[in-house]
Ligand SMILES: [Zn+2]
């Protein structure tokens with residue numbers, strides 16, 4: 001592993017601003033994402049046209065936007081894969097030599113203290129006074145700043161993984177018209193019901209309608 005950073009973020013303020021514009025707001029989650037992406041850039045580099053990087057993300061929260069922005073691994077390109085584990089953890093894999101690093105939040109790194117927790121709950125429930133709201137904003141700002149200035153080690157555990165294999169992504173599929181709504185639908189997503197090829201939405205609707213029909217029949 002390359003030298004770990006002992007000081008805060010090296011991402012330039014104007015880039016941070018662009019990330020905030022992309023995400024829509026600044027928040028502690030986004031700051032955590034910036035710091036995770038920095039590890040990716042150092043360990044496996046950005047995803048470029050001649051160097052493909054794949055990110056496995058174990059969360060779908062704010063942080064992922066910073067990772068998409070900085071690494072170039074995006075949902076649309078198919079090199080950002082969501083594993084719904086509910087963890088602020090990411091694995092970055094460079095295809096050319098299979099170098100893979102997993103970056104996971106250190107226990108306690110997200111420890112926000114009791115005041116933050118209480119205020120956050122009151123704000124969420126809409127019960128905060130104006131003063132409490134202001135105090136919460138202040139703590140939140142401090143927290144974002146603390147994340148951006150922390151050493152990498154305080155925030156994340158970084159481990160190199162051996163033998164992570166990512167199957168080549170077959171992303172081009174034919175589309176066929178759905179027998180229900182007529183919309184072109186990726187062949188691999190179409191399901192058949194009574195001889196009709198249906199898109200997932202029409203398939204679900206047809207199944208629900210059938211269930212309802214039998215429910216009324218058995219009641220009668
Ligand atoms: Zn956010």
Ligand SMILES: [Zn+2]
Nearest residue numbers: 178181199202
């Ligand atoms: Zn349909």
